[in-house]
Amino acid sequence: xxxxxxxxxxxxxxxxxxxxxxxxxxxxxxxxxxxxxxxxxxxxxxxxxxxxxxxxxxxxxxxxxxxxxxxxxxxxxxxxxxxxxxxxxxxxxxxxxxxxxxxxxxxxxxxxxxxxxxxxxxxxxxxxxxxxxxxxxxxxxxxxxxxxxxxxxxxxxxxxxxxxxxxxxxxxxxxxxxxxxxxxxxxxxxxxxxxxxxxxxxxxxxxxxxxxxxxxxxxxxxxxxxxxxxxxxxxxxxxxxxxxxxxxxxxxxxxxxxxxxxxxxxxxxxxxxxxxxxxxxxxxxxxxxxxxxxxxxxxxxxxxxxxxxxxxxxxxxxxxxxxxxxxxxxxxxxxxxxxxxxxxxxxxxxxxxxxxxxxxxxxxxxxxxxxxxxxxxxxxxxxxxxxxxxxxxxxxxxxxxxxxxxxxxxxxxxxxxxxxxxxxxxxxxxxxxxxxxxxxxxxxxxxxxxxxxxxxxxxxxxxxxxxxxxxxxxxxxxxxxxxxxxxxxxxxxxxxxxxxxxxxxxxxxxxxxxxxxxxxxxxxxxxxxxxxxxxxxxxxxxxxxxxxxxxxxxxxxxxxxxxxxxxxxxxxxxxxxxxxxxxxxxxxxxxxxxxxxxxxxxxxxxxxxxxxxxxxxxxxxxxxxxxxxxxxxxxxxxxxxxxxxxxxxxxxxxxxxxxxxxxxxxxxxxxxxxxxxxxxxxxxxxxxxxxxxxxxxxxxxxxxxxxxxxxxxxxxxxxxxxxxxxxxxxxxxxxxxxxxxxxxxxxxxxxxxxxxxxxxxx
Numbered sequence: 001x002x003x004x005x006x007x008x009x010x011x012x013x014x015x016x017x018x019x020x021x022x023x024x025x026x027x028x029x030x031x032x033x034x035x036x037x038x039x040x041x042x043x044x045x046x047x048x049x050x051x052x053x054x055x056x057x058x059x060x061x062x063x064x065x066x067x068x069x070x071x072x073x074x075x076x077x078x079x080x081x082x083x084x085x086x087x088x089x090x091x092x093x094x095x096x097x098x099x100x101x102x103x104x105x106x107x108x109x110x111x112x113x114x115x116x117x118x119x120x121x122x123x124x125x126x127x128x129x130x131x132x133x134x135x136x137x138x139x140x141x142x143x144x145x146x147x148x149x150x151x152x153x154x155x156x157x158x159x160x161x162x163x164x165x166x167x168x169x170x171x172x173x174x175x176x177x178x179x180x181x182x183x184x185x186x187x188x189x190x191x192x193x194x195x196x197x198x199x200x201x202x203x204x205x206x207x208x209x210x211x212x213x214x215x216x217x218x219x220x221x222x223x224x225x226x227x228x229x230x231x232x233x234x235x236x237x238x239x240x241x242x243x244x245x246x247x248x249x250x251x252x253x254x255x256x257x258x259x260x261x262x263x264x265x266x267x268x269x270x271x272x273x274x275x276x277x278x279x280x281x282x283x284x285x286x287x288x289x290x291x292x293x294x295x296x297x298x299x300x301x302x303x304x305x306x307x308x309x310x311x312x313x314x315x316x317x318x319x320x321x322x323x324x325x326x327x328x329x330x331x332x333x334x335x336x337x338x339x340x341x342x343x344x345x346x347x348x349x350x351x352x353x354x355x356x357x358x359x360x361x362x363x364x365x366x367x368x369x370x371x372x373x374x375x376x377x378x379x380x381x382x383x384x385x386x387x388x389x390x391x392x393x394x395x396x397x398x399x400x401x402x403x404x405x406x407x408x409x410x411x412x413x414x415x416x417x418x419x420x421x422x423x424x425x426x427x428x429x430x431x432x433x434x435x436x437x438x439x440x441x442x443x444x445x446x447x448x449x450x451x452x453x454x455x456x457x458x459x460x461x462x463x464x465x466x467x468x469x470x471x472x473x474x475x476x477x478x479x480x481x482x483x484x485x486x487x488x489x490x491x492x493x494x495x496x497x498x499x500x501x502x503x504x505x506x507x508x509x510x511x512x513x514x515x516x517x518x519x520x521x522x523x524x525x526x527x528x529x530x531x532x533x534x535x536x537x538x539x540x541x542x543x544x545x546x547x548x549x550x551x552x553x554x555x556x557x558x559x560x561x562x563x564x565x566x567x568x569x570x571x572x573x574x575x576x577x578x579x580x581x582x583x584x585x586x587x588x589x590x591x592x593x594x595x596x597x598x599x600x601x602x603x604x605x606x607x608x609x610x611x612x613x614x615x616x617x618x619x620x621x622x623x624x625x626x627x628x629x630x631x632x633x634x635x636x637x638x639x640x641x642x643x644x645x646x647x648x649x650x651x652x653x654x655x656x657x658x659x660x661x662x663x664x665x666x667x668x669x670x671x672x673x674x675x676x677x678x679x680x681x682x683x684x685x686x687x688x689x690x691x692x693x694x695x696x697x698x699x700x701x702x703x704x705x706x707x708x709x710x711x712x713x714x715x716x717x718x719x720x721x722x723x724x725x726x727x728x729x730x731x732x733x734x735x736x737x738x739x740x741x742x743x744x745x746x747x748x749x750x751x752x753x754x755x756x757x758x759x760x761x762x
Contacts, residue, residue: 004041004044004045004048005026005044007044007048008044008047008048008051008285009022011051012048012051012052012055012365013051013052013055013328013362013363013364013365014055014058014282014327014328014362014363015051015054015055015098015282015283015284015328016282016283017280017283017285018280018283018286020280021279021280021283021285021286021289024286024289024293025047025285025289028043028109028289028292028293029043029044029047032109032110037109037110037111038108038109038110038111043109045376046105046108046109046376046377046379047105047285047288048373048376049372049373049374049376049377050101050102050104050105050284050285050288050373050377051284051285052365052369052370052373053101053104053130053133053134053284053370053373053374053377054097054098054101054102054130054284055328055363055364055365056133056363056364056365056370057097057100057101057126057129057130057133058094058097058129058328058329058363059360059363059364059365060129060130060132060133060152060155061090061093061094061097061125061126061129062090062094062329062356062359062360062363063152063156063360064088064093064125064128064129064155064156064159065086065087065088065090065093065125065159065340066082066083066086066340066342066346066356067081067082067083067153067156067346068080068081068082068083068153068156068157069081069149069153069156070149070152070153070155070156071149072148072149072152072367073367074360074361074364074366076357077346077353077356077357077360079346079347079348079353080347082345082346082347082353082356083156083345083346083347084345084347084348085345086340086342086345086346087159087160087176087340088125088159088160088176088339088340089120089122089123089125089338089339090125090326090329090337090339090340090341091246091325091326091331091332091336091337091338091339091341092120092122092123092214092244092246092325092326092338093122093123093124093125093126093129094126094326094327094328094329094332094337095123095126095244095246095281095323095325095326095327096118096120096123096126096127096212096244097126097129097130097328098281098282098283098284098286098287098323098327099126099212099242099244099281099284099287099321100116100126100127100130100212101130101284101287102283102284102285102286102287102288102290102291103116103210103287103288103291103388104130104134104377104388105284105285105287105288105377106210106287106288106289106291106292107385107388108377108379108383109288109292110292111379111383111385112208112385113380113385113386113387113388113390113391113392114208114209114210114240114291114391115184115186115202115203115207115208115209115210115391115392115393115394116184116209116210116211116212116388116391117185117186117187117189117195117198117199117202117209117210117211117212117393118178118185118187118189118195118211118212119187119189119192119193119194119195119196119211119212119213119214119217120189120192120212120213120214120216120217120244121177121178121187121188121189121190122176122177122189122190124175124176124177124178124179124182124185125159127178127182127183127184127185128141128155128159128174128182129155131182131183131184131388131389132145132147132151132152132155133147133370133374134374134377134378135147135374135378136183136184136387136388136389137183137389138173138180138181138183138389140173140181140526141173141174141181141183144158144172144173155174158171158172158173158174159172159174160176168676169525177189177190179519179522180519180522180523180525180526180528181526183387183388183389184388184389184390184391184394185394186393186394186519187515187519188515188518188519190515191221191511191512191514191515192214192216192217192221193214193217193218193221193223193224193483194221194483194487194511194512194515195211195212195213195217196211196213196217196218196221196223196224196227196241197221197223197224197483197484197487197488197491197512198487198488198490198491199211199227199239199241199491200227200230200231200236200239200316200491201230201236201438201477201487201488201489201491201492202237202239202393202491202492202493203236203237203238203239203392203393204235204236204237204436204494205233205234205235205236205237206237207237207238207392207393208237208238208239208240208295209237209238209239209240209393210240210242210291211239211240211241211242212242212244213241213242213243213244214243214244215243215244215245215246215247215265218243218265221483222481222483222484223479223481223483223484223487224484225268225272226272226479226484227239227241227274227316228272228273228274228313228314228315228316229273229313229460229461229462230460230477230488231298231313231314231316232312232460232472232473233298233299233301233302233305233306233314234473235436235473238294238295238298238299239298239316240290240291240294240295240298240317240319241316241317241318241319242287242290242291242318242319242321243265243318243319243320243321244281244321244323245262245265245281245320245321245322245323246281246323246324246325246326246327247324247325247333262278262320262322265320266278266320269318269320273313273314273315273316274315274316274317274318275297275315275316275317275318276318276319276320277290277293277294277317277318277319277320278319278320278322279319279320279321279322280321280322280323281321281322281323281327282323282327282328286321287319287321290319290321291319293317294317294318294319297317298314298316298317301314301315302314312462312472313462324337325337325338326341328359328362328363329341329359329363330342330355330356330358330359331343331355342355342356343355393493396493396494396531396532397494397531398435398493398494398495398531398532398533398592399434399435400590401428401431401432401435401496401533401589402431402432403428403431403586403589403590404424404427404428404431405611406424406579406582406583406586406611406614406615407420407423407424407578407579407582407611408610408611409578409579409607409611410607411607411608411609411610412606412607413606413607414604414605414606414607415577415578415604415605415607416449416578416601416602416603416604416605417575417577417578417580417581417600417601417602417605417640418448418449418450418538418540418581418600418601418602419449419451419578419602420578420579420581420582421450421538421578421581421582421585421600422449422450422451422452422453423452424582424585424586425450425453425498425585426452426453426456428496428585428589429453429456429457429496430456432496435494435495435496435533436475436492436494436495436496437457437475437492437495437496437497438475438477438488438489438491438492438495438496438497438498439453439457439475439476439477439489439497439498439499439500440477440485440486440487440488440489440497440498440499440500440501441476441477441478441485441499441500441501442478442479442480442481442482442484442485442486442501442502442505442506443480443501443502443505443541445469445476445478445500447541447602448500448502448538448540448541448602449540449602450500453476453498454469454476455469457474457475457476458470458471458473458474458475458476459471459474459476459478460472460473460474460475460476460477460478461474477489482501482505482506482507482508482509483508483509483511483512485499485501486499486501486506486509486512486513486537487512489535490512490513490516490535490595493531493532494532495533496533496589497533497535497536498535498536498538499535499536499537499538500538500540501537501538501539501540502539502540502541502542502546502553503539503540503541503542503543503546503555503556503558503559503599504543504546504552504553504554504555504557506537506539506558506597507555507557507558507561509537509558510558510561510562513537513562513570513595514565514570516535516595517565517566517569517570517594517595520569520593520594521566521568521569521678523593524569524593524678525678529592530592530593531592531593532592532593533589533591533592534588534589534591534592534593534594534595534596535588535594535595535596536584536585536588536589536596536598537595537596537597537598538598538600539558539559539597539598539599539600540600540601540602541553541602542556542599542600542601542704543555543556543704543729543741544601544639544641544642544704544738544741544742545601545602545603545641545738547733547734547735547736547737547738547740547741548735548737550733550734550735551731551732551733551734554729554733554741556704556705556706556729558597559572559574559597559599559704559705560705560706560709562597563668563669563705563709563713566675566676566678566679567667567669567670567672567679567682567683568594568678568679568681568682569593569594569595570594570595570596570597571594571596571597571667571669572596572597572598572599572667572668572669573596573597573598573599573618573666573667574599574638574639574640574665574666574667574668574704575598575599575600575601575640575666576608576609576617576623576637576639576640576643576664576666577605577606577607577608577609577614577640577643578605578607579607579608579609579610579611579613579614580608580609580614580617580618580623580664580666581598581600582614583609583611583614583615583617583618584596584598584618584666585598586615586618587615587618587619599639599704601640601641603738605640605644606644608625608643608664609623617664617666618666618667620670620688620692621665621666621667621668621669621670621671621684621692622636622663622664622665622666622667622670622671622692622693623663623664623666624661624662624663624692624693624694625643625647625662625663625664626647626650626660626661626662627661627662627694628654628659628660628661629659630659631659631660631661631694631696632658632659632660632696632697632698632760633653633658633659633660633661633696633698633699633700633756633759633760634660634661634662634663634693634694634696634698634699634700635649635650635660635661635662635663635699635700635702635752635756636663636665636693636699636700636701636702636714636717637662637663637664637665637701637702637703638665638668638701638702638703638704638705638710639702639703639704641704641738641742642702642703642704642747643662643664645702645742645747645748645749645752646662646702646752647662648749649749649750649752649753649756650662652749652753653753653756658756658760661694661696663693668703668710668713668714669683669713670682670683670684671683671684671689671693671713671714671716671717672713672714672715672716673715673716686716689716689717693717697719697723698719698723698724698756698759698760699717699718699719699723699724699725699759700724700725700726700727700752700755700756700759701714701717701724701725701726701727702726702727702728702747702752703726703727703728703729704728704729705728705729706728706729706730706731707726707727707728707729707730708726708728709728710726710728711726714726722759723759724759725755725758725759727745727746727747727751727752727755728745728747729745730744730745730746732744732745733745
């Protein structure tokens with residue numbers, strides 16, 4: 001045994017084991033051996049294997065950036081073996097290799113496959129390199145990238161190849177960020193910082209998640225500081241956040257580096273309820289130790305809380321993996337290492353080529369030795385556990401919820417759409433006790449009429465105040481940070497989710513929402529299924545009912561931007577009354593893999609639809625409210641207040657003898673020109689449009705958004721500039737009520753009548 005330990009102590013290639021890591025690993029091996037989980041002999045063999053896989057993972061990572069050809073015999077590379085133009089975030093990817101191999105090692109030592117996610121998705125070369133070597137790959141990569149000279153050369157040639165197939169999509173099952181082909185990948189990581197906001201809301205009890213985070217993302221996206229305040233062992237699995245502290249610098253230094261480096265960050269973590277754990281970011285053994293240590297520590301804290309010996313919040317363990325950018329290869333620690341650490345192209349520059357060959361020689365592992373290391377780390381069959389590509393958050397299992405019946409609201413009754421949503425959602429939660437609930441809320445639940453749900457679910461806080469809707473175990477995540485609260489819902493992919501926000505505030509949620517639907521759609525395009533239940537983002541206190549707060553709060557930007565996304569995964573709804581508002585939510589919770597923007601009024605409005613009519617309206621995306629025979633003019637209203645104004649205008653026009661058709665449009669995206677074959681399956685055909693909306697030569701569209709946006713979306717309904725006009729938000733606002741806003745923006749009934757007369761002519 002001492003011989004095996006001595007062999008590990010010697011390290012391999014560029015990997016060396018510091019004194020602190022050695023002491024920690026000695027204690028870990030003894031614990032594993034005593035527990036019977038892993039014998040000391042097997043542990044030392046796994047540790048040695050990890051060193052070798054990490055070295056070759058780094059070897060492959062630099063090849064992916066620089067090389068066209070791979071030679072597993074380790075020969076010196078010639079000019080013709082290299083790409084003329086290298087690409088890749090090589091330095092960061094090199095730092096991720098020991099981290100990811102350490103994750104694999106921790107799983108093998110403990111006999112448990114944990115979930116993983118990586119905030120710095122641009123470091124995907126590290127994951128793909130190690131996965132291809134280990135054989136932990138999806139079927140598309142397995143077929144294309146076998147562990148051979150030809151297969152690994154193909155991997156390098158595909159990396160940033162920019163090849164496009166006849167369908168207009170990338171040809172290779174590979175990308176510059178984590179994608180659906182990345183074995184085990186669950187988040188693109190293209191928007192830095194969202195992993196840090198989501199991880200604490202992701203695993204269920206009994207599950208474990210390792211989250212690799214970026215020091216640059218810490219500065220770019222605030223809100224991850226609150227993770228310790230949200231974690232509750234009763235409804236959340238173990239989380240192990242690990243920051244790769246490599247001194248990120250591109251054009252400027254981070255706040256962390258200017259304020260005192262890791263020492264400052266350590267103090268910052270302690271002030272925010274974390275327990276920082278320093279590890280060597282160059283050693284896979286240090287990562288494995290940290291993962292097992294943090295999980296055990298968090299589990300122990302929860303046990304003490306259950307026993308009444310400790311209170312929430314926990315001191316959330318948080319590993320800081322110190323390293324230098326691009327460790328293990330020439331150019332490490334330089335600013336250039338953020339992307340390409342060598343001074344030039346190896347195909348053209350002899351100095352760069354020499355440095356590449358020297359760097360790779362220090363990382364190289366002979367094929368037989370590598371094969372033995374890989375076989376040693378592939379413990380899945382013996383331990384009866386799934387491969388890392390099939391971890392619990394990649395292979396979600398989410399039961400279909402039981403949906404309450406739609407409320408039977410009397411026609412003409414006055415009811416606020418948000419109040420109807422509130423009552424129905426509370427019943428949904430009660431009907432599905434096995435589904436964990438997260439409501440993301442950056443402002444006020446009560447001001448948006450979510451009283452029943454708030455009283456039922458309560459704000460999650462660490463010190464509940466008597467007489468207030470607060471609880472240690474509340475499901476409403478409220479913080480004055482829009483990205484953080486939407487991430488609570490987007491991270492809870494195994495439960496029921498809702499986001500409630502002022503429309504103007506929700507604009508900051510766009511990046512997080514967009515990353516989710518892009519990844520989901522890419523999954524669907526490969527024929528795979530998306531299992532998480534759709535997430536409604538309610539945009540209330542919206543543009544047309546938020547006049548008292550000045551024009552900054554009168555902002556339809558989010559729904560306009562969301563109309564630009566693909567309608568099959570990113571729908572935008574404008575319910576016209578309480579009945580259709582509830583029907584929209586019912587449809588969404590029946591579906592999967594969609595993030596929907598729902599512009600839901602909070603003020604009292606007349607009920608226009610029965611439950612059956614509301615369900616059909618949501619199914620069709622529009623409803624004909626009134627239609628005169630041989631109508632001369634059709635008013636298409638998008639938005640509840642626009643519907644009310646259009647109905648009043650139609651009445652005035654009829655009094656003047658003009659025959660009208662009035663249509664409430666709930667989902668404009670169903671009527672757009674499809675942009676690809678997948679969207680074409682979702683949007684209406686010409687025949688369906690004719691069925692849902694009667695054809696009338698003259699059309700006047702009155703919309704919640706800017707007119708220019710809806711003009712483009714509804715191009716198929718445009719009967720020409722002389723016969724079709726669009727009235728939208730004109731950037732006029734201030735301290736006004738709804739009627740004043742409609743007057744200021746040319747959407748009052750009188751304005752609609754005037755516009756109708758201009759279309760119809762004398």
